[in-house]
Amino acid sequence: MDRELLEQTLADLGQPAYRARQVWERACAGAGSYEEMTSLPKSLRSELDQRVPFSTLELERQLEAGDGTVKALFRTHDGHPVESVLMRYRDGRRSVCISTQSGCPLKCVFCASGQMGFRRNLSAWEIVEQALFFLRVVNSTESSSSGPETVTAKPEPVAGLSNAALMGMGEPLMNLEAVLTAVRALPGLGIGPRRTAISTAGWVPGIDRLAGEELPVKLALSLHAPDDELRGKLMPVTARFPIAEVLAACKRFYAVRRRKVLVEYLMLSGVNDHREQARALARLLNPKVFKLNLIPYNETGAFRGSSRLAIDSFRETLSKAGLEATVRVARGREIEAACGQLAGEPGTTGHT
Ligand code: SF4
Numbered sequence: 001m002d003r004e005l006l007e008q009t010l011a012d013l014g015q016p017a018y019r020a021r022q023v024w025e026r027a028c029a030g031a032g033s034y035e036e037m038t039s040l041p042k043s044l045r046s047e048l049d050q051r052v053p054f055s056t057l058e059l060e061r062q063l064e065a066g067d068g069t070v071k072a073l074f075r076t077h078d079g080h081p082v083e084s085v086l087m088r089y090r091d092g093r094r095s096v097c098i099s100t101q102s103g104c105p106l107k108c109v110f111c112a113s114g115q116m117g118f119r120r121n122l123s124a125w126e127i128v129e130q131a132l133f134f135l136r137v138v139n140s141t142e143s144s145s146s147g148p149e150t151v152t153a154k155p156e157p158v159a160g161l162s163n164a165a166l167m168g169m170g171e172p173l174m175n176l177e178a179v180l181t182a183v184r185a186l187p188g189l190g191i192g193p194r195r196t197a198i199s200t201a202g203w204v205p206g207i208d209r210l211a212g213e214e215l216p217v218k219l220a221l222s223l224h225a226p227d228d229e230l231r232g233k234l235m236p237v238t239a240r241f242p243i244a245e246v247l248a249a250c251k252r253f254y255a256v257r258r259r260k261v262l263v264e265y266l267m268l269s270g271v272n273d274h275r276e277q278a279r280a281l282a283r284l285l286n287p288k289v290f291k292l293n294l295i296p297y298n299e300t301g302a303f304r305g306s307s308r309l310a311i312d313s314f315r316e317t318l319s320k321a322g323l324e325a326t327v328r329v330a331r332g333r334e335i336e337a338a339c340g341q342l343a344g345e346p347g348t349t350g351h352t
Pocket residue numbers: 104105106107108111112113114115168169170171200201222349350351352
């Protein structure tokens with residue numbers, strides 16, 4: 001739902017100022033259509049139906065893994081694919097990984113979204129709609145209190161979402177205006193900026209701009225190699241922004257926001273998992289500024305993922321060199337939970 005269009009339409013219809021907030025709050029409480037908002041006059045519900053699409057993303061496929069991970073493939077109104085993932089954790093967290101672009105212009109060679117090419121930026125509301133969709137999935141499968149709304153009833157307490165990662169298709173910092181608007185809207189769904197992570201492949205102007213925003217979001221950097229030569233082969237954006245410039249921007253972000261930057265490092269067998277590369281990585285990353293997360297790789301394309309043994313040994317070398325790292329737990333593997341895969345494009349992973 002495009003909130004600006006909603007506000008304009010309600011103003012044009014001569015509705016009181018509180019209406020837009022009322023409609024938005026109902027959507028954020030898990031309503032799936034205007035029809036369900038029975039506290040609105042019936043005539044207004046049909047007007048809104050005609051004038052403000054409740055959702056502009058059409059669900060094309062939805063897959064659920066045994067661990068509760070749900071992956072959705074949507075189409076925008078003009079036919080572009082958008083993928084998103086819901087991850088459920090035993091401790092109760094419900095985290096959504098959402099896309100900010102359809103496809104991606106940065107063309108990382110290991111990434112299905114990059115291989116798909118760039119389709120277009122998503123609007124702020126197309127970004128938020130992905131989270132709204134999963135909110136309804138969570139409510140319908142985990143809450144027993146999703147009966148019809150009554151005129152006097154407040155929205156029922158909902159199971160809700162807890163975290164968001166803007167790590168799906170696309171480079172969020174190349175679509176920053178829409179991303180910032182979306183991040184400011186997510187608290188309506190229960191996801192505050194402190195529990196929102198924005199991932200970048202190292203788009204330096206965007207990192208600096210984000211540092212200047214009064215939004216306590218987390219920043220994640222997809223690094224994947226300890227030197228420019230290798231990183232340039234994996235991530236062409238390195239030619240524009242070499243590692244030293246990217247890390248300098250991350251340090252400026254830390255200096256202003258006082259939040260450590262999470263560095264993501266995909267483990268590719270024989271490519272970036274040698275001991276010397278672990279030592280080089282430890283020399284690059286100051287643990288006062290950076291946290292390192294090693295990511296096992298889904299093996300389906302040109303690259304093979306490092307074995308568990310190789311990952312453990314890489315981690316041990318890092319630790320001896322003074323840098324501790326975590327290893328990401330793979331989720332939803334059987335439904336190809338990395339972005340770009342569900343759209344049926346070649347390649348193996350998303351914005352990690
Ligand atoms: S890894 Fe991220 S930046 Fe690189 S092509 Fe994929 S979506 Fe784009």
